[in-house]
Amino acid sequence: SQQGEExxxxxxxxxxxxxxxxxxxxxxxxxxxxxxxxxxxxLVHLILIRSNEREKHSGRLRVTLDxxxxxxxxxxxxxxxxxxxxxxxxxDPYNYGQNFVFGPGTRLSVLP
Amino acid sequence: xxxxxxxxxYLITVTGKKLTVTCSQNMNHEYMSxxxxxxxxxxxxxxxxxxxxxxxxxxxxxxxxxxxxxxxNFPLILESPSPNQTSLYFCASSLRGVGTGELFFGEGSRLTxx
Numbered sequence: 001s002q003q004g005e006e007x008x009x010x011x012x013x014x015x016x017x018x019x020x021x022x023x024x025x026x027x028x029x030x031x032x033x034x035x036x037x038x039x040x041x042x043l044v045h046l047i048l049i050r051s052n053e054r055e056k057h058s059g060r061l062r063v064t065l066d067x068x069x070x071x072x073x074x075x076x077x078x079x080x081x082x083x084x085x086x087x088x089x090x091x092d093p094y095n096y097g098q099n100f101v102f103g104p105g106t107r108l109s110v111l112p
Numbered sequence: 113x114x115x116x117x118x119x120x121x122y123l124i125t126v127t128g129k130k131l132t133v134t135c136s137q138n139m140n141h142e143y144m145s146x147x148x149x150x151x152x153x154x155x156x157x158x159x160x161x162x163x164x165x166x167x168x169x170x171x172x173x174x175x176x177x178x179x180x181x182x183x184x185n186f187p188l189i190l191e192s193p194s195p196n197q198t199s200l201y202f203c204a205s206s207l208r209g210v211g212t213g214e215l216f217f218g219e220g221s222r223l224t225x226x
Contacts, residue, residue, distance in 0.1 A: 033214065040222070042116075042202060043155075045214035088154070090215075098162065099170055100145070100215060104154040 006089055006103040014111050019076045021106040023089030024069075030092065032065060032072050037086045037105070046074075046087075079110045114139045118203050118218035125193055126226050133188045133221045135203030141216070143206045144186040145170070146178065148199040149220075155202065161186055193225040 007022045025032070031050045035043040049056045049065045049072065056063045062075040076083055086105040093101055116137045125131055137144065145160040147170075157170030161180040175197055177189040186205075190197060203218040 035215075040200065040220065042217035042219045043204075043215070044217070048214065098160055098168065099157050101157075102147075102155040104152065 006087065006106040008106060009104070010107045010109070012109040012111065013079060015079060015081055017079055017110075019079050019083070019108055019110070021074045021087050021108070023072045023074070023103060025072075025089070025091050025093070026070065027091075027093045028067075033090045034061075034063060034072075034074050035088045035090060035102075037088065039085070043088065076108075079108075081110050081112045084108060084110045114216065116203055116205055116216050116218040118201070118221045120221060121219065122222050124224045124226065127194055128192050131190050131193060131223075133190075133201055133203075133223070135186045135188065135218060136184050137186075137203075137205040137216065138184065139205065139207070139216065140183065141205035142183070142208050144180065145204045145215075146176070146186070146188045147202045147204065148172065149202060150199050158188065158201075190223075193223075195225050197223065198225045199223060 005024050013019050031048055033048045034046040036046055037043045047058050047063050049063050060077045065072045086107045088102045088105045090100050090102045119134045142163045146158040147155040149155045156172045158176050159170050159178040161167045164180055164183050167178050167180050180186055201221045204215045206215045207213055
């Protein structure tokens with residue numbers, strides 16, 4: 001099974017609303033990253049949160065990390081139609097720097 | 113502009129016809145990797161390279177080869193493509209190994225094997 005599992009698989013909201021996506025993982029990690037993918041395009045890095053951090057902000061993004069529960073959440077505030085994309089969490093399950101494992105992603109649709 | 117460039121972006125080929133997907137990065141990154149993305153399966157790593165002349169298998173290496181003769185290039189070779197290799201392929205790079213910083217992705221190469 002995959003290291004990272006996002007939840008929900010799909011999310012549909014209205015513009016202006018907040019969107020929350022969750023990620024669970026299985027092994028101890030040094031950090032966790034979130035990426036966005038517009039339909040069929042390459043993934044774009046959003047934010048990295050280290051294992052000793054509990055929360056991190058970047059613009060309208062807020063990421064939390066709970067290492068005791070092996071989970072992370074990505075909150076997008078005041079969503080826009082341009083936020084429509086798939087969002088993936090990624091971890092290095094062995095912390096060797098070799099293999100990044102991505103979850104299946106959350107597909108976010110922001111309706112105008 | 114910092115970027116990872118893949119070619120071709122789209123390719124339709126037939127079973128057994130060898131093909132190469134090229135990947136080049138201009139950021140002097142040590143680490144490069146290939147992923148394939150299939151519906152419902154997310155991204156799965158095919159091969160990775162920690163530096164020049166250092167390559168290793170990822171999770172789904174069967175049917176693929178790679179080489180890393182120069183730091184900037186990391187081609188993906190399908191010696192005898194089969195229909196189950198129809199997929200969207202991504203090349204990615206980072207300064208050092210994954211987890212040390214962000215992974216930069218190419219725009220993807222959509223391959224169809226008939």
